[in-house]
Amino acid sequence: MIEQIVYALPFLLGGFQTTLIVSVLVVVISLVGGVLLGVALIYGPLAVRLLIRVFSDTIRGIPILVLLFFVYYGLPAAGMPLDAFTSAVVALTLFKIAQVIEYVRGAVQSVPKGQDEAAKAIGLTFTGRLREVIFPQAFRRFLPPWINGVADAVKGSALVSLLGVIDLMYAINQVIGRTYDAMPLYVLGAFIYISINYALSATSRHVERRFSYIRE
Amino acid sequence: MGYDLNFTLIWRNFDRLWGGLLLSLELAALSLVIGILIGLVLAVWYVSAGRFVRFLIGAYVEFFRNVPLILLVYLVFYGLPQVINIAYDATTSFVVTLSIYSGAYLVEVFRSGLEAIPRGLVDAGRAVGLTPYQRLVHVRIPTMVRIILPALSNTFISLFKDTSIASVIAVPELTYGAQWINFNTFRIVEVYLIVTAMYLATGYSLLFLLRQIERRFRVTRQ
Numbered sequence: 001m002i003e004q005i006v007y008a009l010p011f012l013l014g015g016f017q018t019t020l021i022v023s024v025l026v027v028v029i030s031l032v033g034g035v036l037l038g039v040a041l042i043y044g045p046l047a048v049r050l051l052i053r054v055f056s057d058t059i060r061g062i063p064i065l066v067l068l069f070f071v072y073y074g075l076p077a078a079g080m081p082l083d084a085f086t087s088a089v090v091a092l093t094l095f096k097i098a099q100v101i102e103y104v105r106g107a108v109q110s111v112p113k114g115q116d117e118a119a120k121a122i123g124l125t126f127t128g129r130l131r132e133v134i135f136p137q138a139f140r141r142f143l144p145p146w147i148n149g150v151a152d153a154v155k156g157s158a159l160v161s162l163l164g165v166i167d168l169m170y171a172i173n174q175v176i177g178r179t180y181d182a183m184p185l186y187v188l189g190a191f192i193y194i195s196i197n198y199a200l201s202a203t204s205r206h207v208e209r210r211f212s213y214i215r216e
Numbered sequence: 217m218g219y220d221l222n223f224t225l226i227w228r229n230f231d232r233l234w235g236g237l238l239l240s241l242e243l244a245a246l247s248l249v250i251g252i253l254i255g256l257v258l259a260v261w262y263v264s265a266g267r268f269v270r271f272l273i274g275a276y277v278e279f280f281r282n283v284p285l286i287l288l289v290y291l292v293f294y295g296l297p298q299v300i301n302i303a304y305d306a307t308t309s310f311v312v313t314l315s316i317y318s319g320a321y322l323v324e325v326f327r328s329g330l331e332a333i334p335r336g337l338v339d340a341g342r343a344v345g346l347t348p349y350q351r352l353v354h355v356r357i358p359t360m361v362r363i364i365l366p367a368l369s370n371t372f373i374s375l376f377k378d379t380s381i382a383s384v385i386a387v388p389e390l391t392y393g394a395q396w397i398n399f400n401t402f403r404i405v406e407v408y409l410i411v412t413a414m415y416l417a418t419g420y421s422l423l424f425l426l427r428q429i430e431r432r433f434r435v436t437r438q
Contacts, residue, residue, distance in 0.1 A: 062415045063380035065391055069398070070408040077404040078219045151282065158284035162384065169287060176294070183299050186291035190283045197282040 004184040008175045015171025016192065022085075022157045022167060026092045027150050033093070034100020039130070041101055042108055052101065059098035064156055067091045072163050088160035092153065099149050107142035108134060140211055147204035151197045158193070168192060225401040226410055229393075233407075236393035237414055243311060243389060244376040250315035251371075255322025260352065262323065263330050273323065280320035285381050289313050293385045310382040318375055325371065329364035330356060362435045369426035373419055390414065 041052045059067065071094075072087040082090065111134055119133040161170035172189045176182045226233075262273050280288070293309040296302075304312075333356055341355040361368075383392035394411040398404050 058412070058416060061419045062412050063377040063391060065380040065383070066394065066408065066411055066415060069391075069395065070412065073398055073404045074408050077402075155282070155284040158286050161286075169284065172287075173290070181298070183291070183295040186287060186295040189287055190279070190291065193284060193287065194279065194282045 001184045004179065004181050005188050007179075008172075008185055008188065011175050012168060012171045012188075012192070015166055015168040018166055019154070019157050019168040020196075022089060022092070022160055022165070023150075023154045025089050026096050026153050026157070029089075029093045030096030030100050030153075031146075033097045035104055037097060038101045038104025038108070041105055043126070056098040056101045059095055060102075064092070064095050065159055065162070067095055068159055068163065084160075084163040084165050088163050088165050092156055092160070095156070096149065096153055099152075100146065103142050103145045103149070104138075106145070107138035107140075110141045111137045143204075143208055143211060147200070147208070150204075151200050154196050154200070155193065219405060221406055222403060223406050223410070225403045226397060226406050229397050229401065232388070232393035232396055233390060233411065233414065236388060236390035237418060239307075239387070240376060240379040240382075240389040240391075241418070243307070243314065243379045243382060243387070244372060246311050247314035247318050247375055248372050250311070251318030251322050251375075252368075254315065254319030255326050256357075258319070258323045259326035259330060260357075262327055277320045277323050280317050285313075285317060285378055286384060288317060289381055289385060306382075306385040306387050310379075310385060310387050314375060314378060314382075317378075318371060321371060322368075325364050325367045326360065329360035329367075332363050333359045359435070362433050365430045365433055369423065369430060372426065373423055376419060376422065377415070 037052050037055075040048050041056075044052070068088065068091040071082070071091040072084065075082055075087065115133055115137065116129060119129040124132060157167060158169040160167050161173065164170070166174070168189060172185050176185050179185075258273050258276070262270055265273075289310060292313040293306060297304075337355055337359060338351060341351040346354065379389050380391035382389050383395060386392065390411060394407050397407040401407070
């Protein structure tokens with residue numbers, strides 16, 4: 001078993017990097033997009049709120065795999081050719097944005113109404129209220145579910161292998177295609193994913209502790 | 217964009233999608249039932265067990281929660297038969313995988329449910345002379361089930377969506393049906409539109425139904 005693992009490791013390195021790159025891209029883009037849309041969902045005009053609500057509920061209601069195939073096979077057919085890597089990142093990011101929107105909504109609505117009213121009373125502008133009053137308090141509530149979501153993004157990135165993107169999952173299957181020795185490779189793959197997620201959860205516990213002080 | 221929607225070929229092959237949807241629901245329901253059994257047994261064991269057993273159950277939970285489902289599906293379908301000498305078809309293999317996977321999530325759900333039971337209830341059970349077993353069956357588990365019912369519904373909905381992964385080992389569920397139509401008729405946009413609608417309609421109907429049941433069994437009625 002050790003022998004097969006040592007043989008496989010160099011082949012997995014490239015895939016491992018792709019998995020990390022896909023995860024980081026998805027997490028960063030969805031954070032920016034999700035926070036913007038999340039704020040729009042709470043404070044935007046009715047039409048905007050409705051659109052975002054439909055977007056979020058639709059995306060979260062279908063399997064990621066279907067979304068992935070829709071983007072990868074459907075967009076080129078509709079005249080928007082995307083390569084496998086881009087479609088994979090687009091699909092996973094759309095899914096993650098929908099989740100981040102809900103985290104933001106939950107976190108912002110957990111801030112007592114009086115805070116926003118008090119901020120208005122002392123004459124802060126909208127962005128000033130968000131920056132100085134709402135976000136600092138909502139951040140604490142936003143962090144734990146968002147960090148869980150980051151681990152989900154790493155796991156979800158394994159699906160990009162189905163579009164032919166050579167990530168860790170795909171690289172593992174490539175090695176198995178040569179050696180026909182599936183079990184050691186899948187177990188190795190499982191532990192690589194576990195170590196990525198463990199590193200993440202260790203960091204997150206640290207960050208959470210850093211921000212868990214009460215500001216009431 | 218110059219794409220003409222044409223649904224004729226989808227309707228002609230609709231039995232693949234309809235059969236796929238039913239199979240998806242079956243896979244999810246079966247895995248949920250087995251997952252509940254696994255989760256319940258391990259959660260009850262966990263709260264009364266020593267450190268070693270707690271460590272083992274914790275390891276099981278962490279393993280299955282941190283590995284992509286698709287890898288677990290491959291591992292059970294392609295990897296396991298190489299190590300232990302058994303043969304099973306893709307559907308069985310997927311149900312086994314999804315059951316163990318959902319079991320790992322449900323252990324945590326049941327465990328937190330058991331810990332959320334008001335102490336007074338268990339003490340009252342003791343006061344009227346119930347044995348530990350009777351307290352478990354008549355007091356702790358019924359109370360716990362009512363506490364965790366919303367989490368159970370959510371698990372079922374997400375298992376229903378997870379069944380799409382079964383398509384990678386050619387289990388003919390809904391996503392597999394969609395792919396079949398995709399590759400054989402090339403009515404790509406149409407098939408994914410229909411399948412999206414089917415997943416949404418089924419998912420939200422289920423959610424609505426389960427919310428009704430939850431309201432019926434809620435612990436505190438407002």
